[in-house]
Amino acid sequence: MKNEVIPNDLAGGRDYLRSGTGLRSWLLTTDHKRIGLLYLISITVFFAVGGIAATLMRLELATPSLDLFLGDSYNKLFTLHGVVMVWLFLIPSIPTVLGNFVLPLMLGARDLAFPRLNLASWYVFNAGAAFTLWAMVSGGVDTGWTFYTPYSSTYTNSHVILMAAGVFITGFSSIFTGINFIATTHKLRAPGLHWMRLPLFVWSLYATSLILVLATPVLATALLLIAAERLFGVGIFDPALGGDPLFFQHLFWFYSHPAVYIMILPGMGVVSEVVATFSRRRIFGYAVVAFSSMAIAVLGFLVWGHHMFVSGQSVYAGVVFSLLSFLVAVPSAVKVFNWCTTLIKGNMRLDTPMLYALGFIGLFTIGGLTGLFLAALAVDVHVHGTYFIVAHFHYIMVGGMVMGYLGGIHYWWPKISGRMYHEWWGRISAIIIFLGFNLTFFPQFLMGYLGMPRRYSHYPEEFQPYHLLSTAGATILGVGYLLPLIYLGWSAFKGRRAGPNPWGATGLEWSTHSPPGKTNFTRTPLVHEEAYDFSEAPEEKEANRAGRD
């Protein structure tokens, strides 16, 4: 708010939404804001597809016997749910929608470094998604989202190659986005906006981009080899043909574990923004939180072996991976402690984005701590492959990332649409989602610990109460996800006009109009102050500038 308000280039009242109309002006746009919205539409569709698959699974699991599907269809259903949610929703969600929209605004830039590459990434993403959906309608894949060999490479008759091609192609869109964000953060910061003044969301996007660029190609290698193995019948993974199935798991998790951090780091960035804004206080230990993002990105590359404790990996490797997995929890915990400290010292306001952020902090903590259970070798042997794992990663992915994503959508919605949503409905749906989520996934911890294996379509009757609770929770969760779609959609047309800075937040994105003009700022902004400088008095500002908390 105290960064000077930059006069906008709204010539004739045109913001980015109205400068250029017609399908062509959207499909060929290189404006990062419009591309962010294109991504928003795409991933909302895929979230719905993955969500419908989840709903059908939960319905089937309401009773111990098979009622709705054959076991085989159930396998295809959970594979679809996993593939769509991971690669077509979670991986792109915050970076490509909110990152695309907000990153150049936060940096005081007119666009990303490579605007055409950005548009290309959206097309590549949709092409990959088309392959994935093609695989789905042509019969589906029953391997689970992990494509474990030799089942995926030799035995299954489902459409692995098509699905792998789809995931392979979407990988390139991830790499394009990563390259774009890295170059933009390095080269397009406004004068005065040095690294230690960057909003924490930028730090988290930067760390995410490093993982996108360095981990995604390894998944490409794994999928390439699986496709080649299926096509030519040669085995680098199939032990019957002289290959090593564990090698696939190494390649796969070398990508897919860092990918967990692709999915959670941007959410952490959103929470940092929201917590600072709605407690009107600079994030406690700004530098530590910034570097913890980088630490997570680096350490995240060293822990993939904890997925293979029971896969026949060397015990000594297991011990090392276990230790490293405990280490990666440290920077995550640092973030949680620093958010809490910020809240304690701050002046809290419970607006909708803040409710999501608080939900994130609590649920991420549960997900993270159960992750430590799983990183302990002996405990992992007991709960490996059970619903305990399912609950653990849903607490991170859904309780963490989806809450972060929705929080971010609500936080930047006035900037994106120029209008305010209905605050009461916002709060209600945040609470519904929080309750529905816990009802869905907490029972899964319990039944997993009691021995209910994941990926089973039918189960012993003793587990039915847990499954029923979980299915009931999923219904509530579904309602919670539908509500924002309705009231946000309504507000985009009918909502009260939002000013440039409805939250009284800091940061360059709030210094321009809502919605911003096509080129964001009429002139390049100059940055004189630290991030999250909410102080009013000049001497306080001086103290902040010196970096004191």
Add this chain to the structure above:
Amino acid sequence: MPDATEQLQPLGESFSDRAHQDLTGHLGMWAWLASEVMLFGGLFLGYAIARVTYPEGFAEGSRELDVFLGGLNTYVLLGSSLAMALAEHAAKAGRRRPLLINLGAVLLLGGLFLAIKFYEYYDKALKGHVPGADFEFSGEHPQAVELFLFLYFTMTGLHALHMLGGLSVIGGTFLRTAVTGRMPGPLFVTATALYWHFVDIVWVFLFPCLYLVR
């Protein structure tokens, strides 16, 4: 010749000047190359595991490859990298003729590399050495040799795809420079050269791993 380059690559709206834009482009290229290293890295890891598991089979497989042609290709590719470095130099000096000559040399040598490579593939196909249902091999370790050749085809095939990508960009630059008479931005040529040298370096690792383990 700033005016001439302006035509080829208009300045993006995010940038204050051309040097800024070109440096950003370099950074993007380096990030892309880092990604490429990881892509090939996964394959080299697979190679390492399989070779440690089947040392004799891999030696036997390697003996099936033609060291002479592989060695020749190494010289051809290193030669093309030299030409690329000279082209970069010419672009920086703003000299059109040497730029065209050197880019032409890169295209010729790159094309020669691919021609030799495809001849080698053709030769393997004739001998029934393409992994898959029709694979024939009468030596001691047919399964390990098939695995070796599978890696050979995958790794050199991926490398050849990268060569094709590089050659089409260089070919485009060559044609535009020859036809329009305008010089490409020197830093654009540098970014292309970075990519070309990277592809070259991959081959420098592929050659000993595949041809020289006999």
